[in-house]
Amino acid sequence: MWIEVTQLFINGLLLGSILALGAVGATMIFGVLRFAHFAHGDLMTMGAYFALLVVVSLNLPVMVALPVAMLMTAGLAVGIDQVVYRRIRRVQPVILLISSFATALILRAVVQMIWGSSNQVYATGIQMPWRIGPLAIKPDHILIFCAAAVLVIAVHLFLSRTRMGKAMRAMSDNMNLALITGIPADRVIMWTWAIGGALAAAAGVFLGMDTRLHPVMGWTLLLPVFAATIVGGIGRPYGAIFGGLLIGCAMELSTLIIPGAYKPAVAFAIMILTLIFRPQGIIKGAL
């Protein structure tokens, strides 16, 4: 029993760090732009396929392709914002939300057109898990977890040490005051998309390494990503990291008592409970 719990906990941390990377970007976009970005899951998908492009065409290991995919997705996110969202920013947020839904469908269709709709992997062959006592841990899992941790620390340093990071937090705190203070909103928004896109790409690549690539891989993760942002308090990046890990672990551990097919429902249930009982997020203070 305890071995199983520990194993699921490890899987949960892995899924959780993937969710956390998606959620940090989604929550920052919400904080700065005040809308739920429904295409965030598909940015993750795009990132995963960009990495596949690099892996296949240049024959490089996926971890080398990762930064390239992050840069490409950051550029894509900024581009989408300039072409689509920027024009409708001044209207109601619900219009932005619906356009992001359309963007999600377009991105998914593009992935299907270019790479097809069948499953793909970065590396063929089976990776033998390491046996640590009774536990099975794949080397890829350690790699993903470490890379995710590095990215989370990088985001933390960016938000707490750099001028742009502080400006981003300020805009998400009090948009009007940021304007009055002379913070250039357009530049902050561009950086938010770039970072959100890059982190989404990393989440997508890690998901692809852990499982496989398919055109709806990101979309199916959107709900748990949103759940993580809500649990952590919408607009709060540190909360989103915590929320991601919590939702990831809850989803994996739930398979002890209910069938695995209900994993997304667990995320949904936690999200609804949070919204009912602690809509400001479950951790105290303004992290």
Next chain:
Amino acid sequence: MSLLTAQGIYAGYGEADILQGINLTVGANEIVVIVGPNGAGKSTAMKAVFGLVPIRQGRIEYVGEDITNQPPERMVARGIAYVPQEANVFPSLSVLENLELGAYAIAGDITPRLEKVYEIFPRLKERRQQQAGVMSGGERQMVAMGRALMIEPRLLMLDEPTAGLSPRLIDETFERIREINALGIGVLMVEQNARQALAIADRGYVLASGRNRHEDTGAGLLADPEVAKMFLGG
């Protein structure tokens, strides 16, 4: 030359103009106070000057240059700082971060500026790691003013800086405003505590229904029996 001149300002949010031909001037190194009943357009006048409410008619000059309807970013770059009445700090950021963001537009080392602000508000230095959102109203007001001072403005605009403060803190705030003014910074403020504000003011304006009603030195307005009766509560 005067620091700020607003002439015949018509401005408002929707269809109707809240301001119906306001005139204001702030001389270099002056404290100018705007008083008047609720709904007179005092806050709107401040926002219109700072580019936050569209001006439909009239002209605003800052040291002789036209700044009518320019965005707040440009105002800050020119050395005009504005402290709104409410929500005037970044609550989840530390005091230090609030101050640092005040100097966002400033390239280079901001330490000397920080030290100056700490000199005026020593309490902020003690509490620099504190999250601004959990501080008391008086402390938040210090953070807000400190943030505005980080650009080393020539004109500081304050919207009801003493609103909601205890009598002791109100006295202290007015004292700080005088100190700031003594550094050579012009101050334009809207105040509900009209008597106290006029007492430290070089000049004052009484606005009513979006128009200038009275204009005199601070002492002059305080001594005017009509102003006292109509606007200062007898």
